[in-house]
Amino acid sequence: MPSAEPVPTRAVTVSRTGxxxxxxxxxxxxYAHIGVPRSGALDPAALRLANRLVGNPEGHAGLEVLLGGxxxxxxxxxxxxxxxxxxxxxxxxxxxxxxxxxSHRAVHLRAGERLELGVLxxxxxxxxxxxxxxxVPAELGSRSTDLLxxxxxxxxxxGDRLALGTAGALPSDAGPVPVSVPPALVSVPVLLGPRDDxxxxxxxxxxxxxxxxxxxxxxxxxRLSGAALTRxxxxxxxxxxxxxxxxxxxxxxxxxQPVVFLADGPTTGGYPVVGVIPEAALGALAQARxxxxxxxxxx
Amino acid sequence: MSRAVRLLRFxxxxxxxxxxxxxxxxxxxxxxxxxxKDGRLTGVTELVPAARTVLVEVAGGGPVPVELIRAMLTxxxxxxxxxxxxxxxxxxxxxxxxxxxxxxxxxARTAELSVAEVVKLHSSAEYTVAxxxxxxxxxxxxxxxxxxxxxxxxxxxxxxxxGSVAVAGEFxxxxxxxxxxxxxxxxxxxxxxxxxxxxxPARLAPGDRVRFEPVR
Numbered sequence: 270m271p272s273a274e275p276v277p278t279r280a281v282t283v284s285r286t287g288x289x290x291x292x293x294x295x296x297x298x299x300y301a302h303i304g305v306p307r308s309g310a311l312d313p314a315a316l317r318l319a320n321r322l323v324g325n326p327e328g329h330a331g332l333e334v335l336l337g338g339x340x341x342x343x344x345x346x347x348x349x350x351x352x353x354x355x356x357x358x359x360x361x362x363x364x365x366x367x368x369x370x371x372s373h374r375a376v377h378l379r380a381g382e383r384l385e386l387g388v389l390x391x392x393x394x395x396x397x398x399x400x401x402x403x404x405v406p407a408e409l410g411s412r413s414t415d416l417l418x419x420x421x422x423x424x425x426x427x428g429d430r431l432a433l434g435t436a437g438a439l440p441s442d443a444g445p446v447p448v449s450v451p452p453a454l455v456s457v458p459v460l461l462g463p464r465d466d467x468x469x470x471x472x473x474x475x476x477x478x479x480x481x482x483x484x485x486x487x488x489x490x491x492r493l494s495g496a497a498l499t500r501x502x503x504x505x506x507x508x509x510x511x512x513x514x515x516x517x518x519x520x521x522x523x524x525x526q527p528v529v530f531l532a533d534g535p536t537t538g539g540y541p542v543v544g545v546i547p548e549a550a551l552g553a554l555a556q557a558r559x560x561x562x563x564x565x566x567x568x
Numbered sequence: 569m570s571r572a573v574r575l576l577r578f579x580x581x582x583x584x585x586x587x588x589x590x591x592x593x594x595x596x597x598x599x600x601x602x603x604x605k606d607g608r609l610t611g612v613t614e615l616v617p618a619a620r621t622v623l624v625e626v627a628g629g630g631p632v633p634v635e636l637i638r639a640m641l642t643x644x645x646x647x648x649x650x651x652x653x654x655x656x657x658x659x660x661x662x663x664x665x666x667x668x669x670x671x672x673x674x675x676a677r678t679a680e681l682s683v684a685e686v687v688k689l690h691s692s693a694e695y696t697v698a699x700x701x702x703x704x705x706x707x708x709x710x711x712x713x714x715x716x717x718x719x720x721x722x723x724x725x726x727x728x729x730x731g732s733v734a735v736a737g738e739f740x741x742x743x744x745x746x747x748x749x750x751x752x753x754x755x756x757x758x759x760x761x762x763x764x765x766x767x768x769p770a771r772l773a774p775g776d777r778v779r780f781e782p783v784r
Contacts (some may be wrong), residue, residue: 298614301614302614302617302774303762303769303772304770305769419745460577460580461577462577463578463584463621510619510620510621511618511699511701513584515614535701537700548580548581549629
């Protein structure tokens with residue numbers, strides 16, 4: 270009886286993850302009504318760019334790497350690109366030779382070659398795309414790890430092997446795309462509402478303070494501290510019935526210190542939302558480090 | 569039928585519809601779902617009900633068809649649209665429950681009832697999923713009898729087992745997976761409430777009807 274030939278799988282191995290590495294794509298849409306967060310890349314423009322550089326559709330799954338430190342080993346020939354926060358990248362040959370390579374451009378690895386990300390000097394997250402994309406099982410239309418809900422693959426562990434999809438288009442042969450260094454002071458617009466009327470002078474209060482990014486920030490939310498927002502007297506101590514939330518919502522708990530909901534944030538919440546940051550501006554916040562500052566432009 | 573509808577901006581691509589009661593939220597949610605299904609509300613990525621509000625989010629950063637939505641929610645419904653249930657019957661789920669929860673005695677004492685009476689009350693009421701949140705597949709069920717409406721525990725448990733059937737405030741719920749939680753636990757069910765590989769992934773969606781049945 271002929272035995273079934275195992276289908277050879279194209280794969281890469283993450284020999285070292287660094288502080289936190291997760292599989293990510295553009296997230297799951299259309300399930301918020303059953304409590305499923307959007308999830309997906311916190312800096313989607315960076316993931317899209319990485320995919321374009323290796324010749325993938327922009328929504329293919331790649332890696333989101335916190336602070337760098339990841340090492341990838343190619344089992345087969347694969348084109349990779351690292352984007353997001355600027356990061357030193359090193360290529361290691363099969364014979365142990367090594368050289369520095371550019372981030373933000375396509376790099377080809379042959380079987381047995383490795384790529385190592387150094388430590389980020391500025392910003393918080395970089396993205397790594399592989400030609401063909403990461404072919405981990407999708408859940409609810411997305412391969413993203415959702416750290417709040419436990420959907421998608423678990424966060425990566427040293428030695429994880431990741432299957433690759435079939436590469437389609439040719440990678441970009443362009444030189445490195447200009448890298449913007451994430452600033453230590455990020456300015457973002459905030460559209461006031463829906464609950465700006467719960468707060469005294471919400472525009473003035475948001476504009477008037479520099480907000481410092483707290484160390485408890487994560488993929489669920491960015492915790493800020495500054496001059497506390499205060500409620501108008503008629504809303505003082507009033508409890509808000511649970512409301513729907515979206516990434517970008519600036520929720521203000523009783524402490525008056527805002528929390529910006531990010532991709533893995535829950536779909537409902539019990540504190541008033543003073544304003545919402547447009548999706549296009551959230552990528553900059555995803556690169557803000559604890560201790561960095563945020564300036565709001567209310568509109 | 570007139571509804572006191574407030575429309576509030578929720579970023580460049582979102583609109584929060586505020587209504588006076590959970591029942592009116594349910595009606596508005598049905599209206600918007602039907603409109604989306606019929607192709608009268610295009611480009612909507614999320615329709616999310618909560619306790620007093622429904623969020624409408626459109627794709628690609630907006631804009632939201634505010635006036636269209638206002639008209640849908642304030643105009644008297646046409647006669648054949650008056651009963652959206654006729655077109656779209658809500659699902660009904662019967663959930664078998666082992667009433668063996670860690671807080672069953674506490675709930676009975678607080679309500680000044682026997683445990684048997686608590687079980688009878690909880691399992692004879694008819695519930696509706698008002699909204700979901702907290703975790704995938706976690707439905708906030710309304711219809712809880714008055715005497716079972718009790719405060720959350722003073723201290724949350726670090727881990728509530730998956731399948732726990734619980735009450736807090738005006739709601740009852742089933743924990744779809746193990747998580748921290750401060751609701752009072754009445755029992756547990758073996759029904760899998762959320763499975764991303766299933767269709768639909770969540771056993772409960774807003775508007776669904778639910779009953780609990782004691783397992784003997």
